[in-house]
Amino acid sequence: MAANVYVQTPLTEYQIYIKNSYDELAFAIQTTNLCGYTAVIITDEIVDRLYTFSIRELLLRIFTNVYAAVIPAGETNKNHETLIALYHKLQEFHADRQTVIFALGGGVVGDVAGFCASTYMRGIPYVQLPTTLLACVDSSVGGKTGVDLGNSKNIIGAFYQPQFVYINTSAIQSLPPEQFSAGMGEVIKTALIRDAELYEYIRDNREAIRNREETPLSTVIARTCRIKAKIVTADEKETGVRAILNFGHTFGHSLESLSGFGISHGHSVMHGCRAAMYLSKLLGYDIKDHYLSDLTELLEFFGLSRLSSEYPPDLLYDKMFEDKKTKNGELNFVLITDIGFAQIYKNPTKKAVFDAIQYMMDYR
Numbered sequence: 001m002a003a004n005v006y007v008q009t010p011l012t013e014y015q016i017y018i019k020n021s022y023d024e025l026a027f028a029i030q031t032t033n034l035c036g037y038t039a040v041i042i043t044d045e046i047v048d049r050l051y052t053f054s055i056r057e058l059l060l061r062i063f064t065n066v067y068a069a070v071i072p073a074g075e076t077n078k079n080h081e082t083l084i085a086l087y088h089k090l091q092e093f094h095a096d097r098q099t100v101i102f103a104l105g106g107g108v109v110g111d112v113a114g115f116c117a118s119t120y121m122r123g124i125p126y127v128q129l130p131t132t133l134l135a136c137v138d139s140s141v142g143g144k145t146g147v148d149l150g151n152s153k154n155i156i157g158a159f160y161q162p163q164f165v166y167i168n169t170s171a172i173q174s175l176p177p178e179q180f181s182a183g184m185g186e187v188i189k190t191a192l193i194r195d196a197e198l199y200e201y202i203r204d205n206r207e208a209i210r211n212r213e214e215t216p217l218s219t220v221i222a223r224t225c226r227i228k229a230k231i232v233t234a235d236e237k238e239t240g241v242r243a244i245l246n247f248g249h250t251f252g253h254s255l256e257s258l259s260g261f262g263i264s265h266g267h268s269v270m271h272g273c274r275a276a277m278y279l280s281k282l283l284g285y286d287i288k289d290h291y292l293s294d295l296t297e298l299l300e301f302f303g304l305s306r307l308s309s310e311y312p313p314d315l316l317y318d319k320m321f322e323d324k325k326t327k328n329g330e331l332n333f334v335l336i337t338d339i340g341f342a343q344i345y346k347n348p349t350k351k352a353v354f355d356a357i358q359y360m361m362d363y364r
């Protein structure tokens with residue numbers, strides 16, 4: 001089993017446990033001195049049916065009261081209504097400042113539960129128990145929490161670090177193929193910006209990874225987490241290097257948003273990675289022709305499907321300005337100079353961005 005990963009920020013530090021069962025969860029809680037009176041599992045209706053019972057049993061060894069607050073599944077519920085309903089639940093459970101929230105689920109649960117924890121009574125402790133591949137390698141690590149407002153993604157939120165993250169890689173086995181595929185998008189994105197060896201490993205072990213064999217699966221999870229943890233440790237609040245994690249996201253977010261979240265976050269990022277690699281080539285970086293075809297083939301192998309609707313390039317372009325990464329009306333893009341190396345490119349020409357959008361949209 002992969003070694004644990006460690007995150008350190010200016011105000012806190014925490015472990016990311018990478019295990020293949022929940023057997024050591026109680027140990028992790030005790031090690032973190034989280035032995036309070038009340039625990040609240042926040043989860044969604046799908047994950048609730050799969051894992052709440054066993055997690056509750058485990059938590060009852062440590063906490064006197066263990067409650068579950070179940071939210072509806074899906075991105076369209078990552079909003080303030082869900083948040084308010086959770087605050088009411090916490091009040092109903094008499095949650096206090098020692099209460100610990102366990103965010104059990106994918107990125108939607110993690111983001112909403114984390115933001116709920118950051119604001120309830122001005123902040124109570126929470127733990128991330130990610131159950132999607134995307135949440136394991138990305139959203140559970142680094143303390144970004146929040147909700148959407150209308151079609152604007154993550155526009156209300158806070159940086160609020162968990163007490164620890166506990167990944168049970170076997171939970172990935174129950175994930176539907178399209179969710180697994182979306183998670184692989186973030187894994188591949190991370191390899192593209194920081195780890196050429198991981199990119200090769202994914203290409204060489206694609207069958208075994210797609211079959212979710214334990215060793216390659218935990219290898220890619222651990223390696224991707226390690227990169228994310230290192231970047232967050234260097235730049236918690238995204239004032240510098242953390243921005244490179246947004247490779248593919250400026251294109252991806254506008255597609256996700258324009259599709260009314262019909263295209264998932266993970267798949268939007270996959271489309272966005274193609275566009276961002278294309279833009280990197282257009283702007284003169286040494287991106288070989290086969291890099292684009294290799295990437296498209298790899299993403300397809302992991303389930304990327306062609307776009308079924310046409311989204312007008314000018315609307316996609318305009319949407320980009322709603323992104324949080326936009327500064328003073330200028331679009332900044334994360335581009336790659338080669339596989340494994342990323343940098344920020346400020347304010348490329350409108351034509352280059354349009355061409356990259358068109359490249360993304362031509363994948364139909």
Ligand SMILES: NC(=O)c1ccc[n+]([C@@H]2O[C@H](COP(=O)([O-])OP(=O)(O)OC[C@H]3O[C@@H](n4cnc5c(N)ncnc54)[C@H](O)[C@@H]3O)[C@@H](O)[C@H]2O)c1
Nearest residue numbers: 046073074106107108131132134135139144171174175265
């Ligand atoms: N905070 C961050 O740094 C960060 C980073 C990346 C993405 N995100 C956010 O993450 C969200 C996407 O997360 P996601 O892709 O995990 O989606 P999700 O949370 O919507 O989960 C996808 C689906 O899988 C189901 N599911 C979860 N675990 C399961 C399991 N083990 N078995 C079977 N079904 C399971 C869920 O019920 C849901 O229906 C987006 O809102 C995105 O903005 C946040």
